[in-house]
Amino acid sequence: MTSDNHTQNRELQQDARAWAAFTGTKYTAAWRQMNSPLAQGLLGGRVSARHLIAILDDHELIGARGGTPRLGEKGFSSAVAWRFNGATDFIELALITDMLRMFTPLPDSATPEVGSYSLKHTAEWFLSPHCSYVSNGRMIWAAAALGLPIAHPGGSGPNLLIGVPEREHDYVRRMVGPGQTKPKADHHLPAGYAYLQTMLARAAAGEHITGGWVRPVPVAASAPFHDWLILQAGRDDVIGHLASDYSAGVRDSDHRIARTPDELLAIFHEVSHSPEAYDAVVSTIAEWMRTVPSAAPVRTELIGGGEHDNEGWGAGAGTVERYEYLCPCGDGEIIEEHDNVPGFREHDVRIDCAKCCAEWRFVGGRPVRDWRLTPVAVSATI
Numbered sequence: 006m007t008s009d010n011h012t013q014n015r016e017l018q019q020d021a022r023a024w025a026a027f028t029g030t031k032y033t034a035a036w037r038q039m040n041s042p043l044a045q046g047l048l049g050g051r052v053s054a055r056h057l058i059a060i061l062d063d064h065e066l067i068g069a070r071g072g073t074p075r076l077g078e079k080g081f082s083s084a085v086a087w088r089f090n091g092a093t094d095f096i097e098l099a100l101i102t103d104m105l106r107m108f109t110p111l112p113d114s115a116t117p118e119v120g121s122y123s124l125k126h127t128a129e130w131f132l133s134p135h136c137s138y139v140s141n142g143r144m145i146w147a148a149a150a151l152g153l154p155i156a157h158p159g160g161s162g163p164n165l166l167i168g169v170p171e172r173e174h175d176y177v178r179r180m181v182g183p184g185q186t187k188p189k190a191d192h193h194l195p196a197g198y199a200y201l202q203t204m205l206a207r208a209a210a211g212e213h214i215t216g217g218w219v220r221p222v223p224v225a226a227s228a229p230f231h232d233w234l235i236l237q238a239g240r241d242d243v244i245g246h247l248a249s250d251y252s253a254g255v256r257d258s259d260h261r262i263a264r265t266p267d268e269l270l271a272i273f274h275e276v277s278h279s280p281e282a283y284d285a286v287v288s289t290i291a292e293w294m295r296t297v298p299s300a301a302p303v304r305t306e307l308i309g310g311g312e313h314d315n316e317g318w319g320a321g322a323g324t325v326e327r328y329e330y331l332c333p334c335g336d337g338e339i340i341e342e343h344d345n346v347p348g349f350r351e352h353d354v355r356i357d358c359a360k361c362c363a364e365w366r367f368v369g370g371r372p373v374r375d376w377r378l379t380p381v382a383v384s385a386t387i
């Protein structure tokens with residue numbers, strides 16, 4: 006046994022002894038729980054039983070601090086004492102802690118906004134079948150031990166507010182909750198979600214997970230079009246209404262984020278919408294391009310085509326290329342053609358849609374293969 010192992014073993018023994026005394030169970034039963042693969046910290050360090058016990062006294066909001074207990078099984082100011090089963094109580098607290106670790110940490114200054122009672126249900130669904138019951142009190146206990154921001158919303162109820170990102174919690178609740186509408190985009194997916202699901206299954210099968218998880222560094226992707234569009238949401242015109250619908254769709258994970266006008270058009274190609282809503286998209290893109298003249302003009306999705314051999318017309322063989330792209334409104338096409346045949350070379354791109362022909366034009370001075378579109382309204386006098 007190495008000295009590291011020796012230290013680890015002694016800490017487990019101390020934890021088992023403390024947990025046995027605190028819960029009124031036998032040392033051997035507590036020792037078994039301390040050694041469960043599910044209690045080793047799947048998204049971080051192993052949860053310390055002594056730390057869990059200490060937080061019930063020390064914590065500034067939920068700690069008894071020498072007085073009567075302030076947290077019980079049913080929650081804050083609950084007179085219902087903890088009910089420990091001596092077999093899985095510690096493992097369950099460790100699992101609730103890991104479930105809370107999958108969320109992006111909020112700054113200490115953030116106002117907690119997810120209710121502990123709502124979060125306890127989400128934890129039950131997410132951790133099922135490894136932990137089928139999570140009490141309100143244990144959810145608050147694990148959050149306090151993890152050091153998450155916790156607030157008392159006022160009144161004398163047993164529920165507290167816990168500092169995990171509200172949108173990420175909503176995403177998880179809809180992924181795992183019964184009868185929920187599943188999110189259609191993943192920009193609110195918590196960083197540890199998939200990893201924790203995988204590790205839960207492996208640990209439940211008896212594997213001791215080692216190595217630990219490294220929280221990915223958030224990529225600060227700049228999305229000026231998205232940022233600008235969100236800011237238009239308060240306006241009382243077609244662009245303001247589109248921006249409000251777009252913001253709500255991003256908030257509720259109904260569609261992904263549009264970093265560029267191209268992506269906004271692509272989102273509209275995937276969801277059903279009214280002709281008026283599409284017209285508002287064109288007006289929005291036109292205004293964006295007037296506001297930011299350096300913004301990239303639009304390119305749409307490739308939907309078909311390719312390169313074919315051609316025997317030529319007497320001067321040798323060559324190839325002909327033809328590519329089809331969706332037109333901006335999505336009902337027609339943009340056709341790009343190249344004749345690469347000796348004596349017969351031609352490059353051409355055109356809009357095969359009457360509506361888009363009237364509303365869009367190709368940006369001049371670009372090679373045919375690098376065509377881009379802007380709304381006609383960009384250059385129109387407003």
Ligand SMILES: [Zn+2]
Binds near residue numbers: 333338
């Ligand atoms: Zn069209």
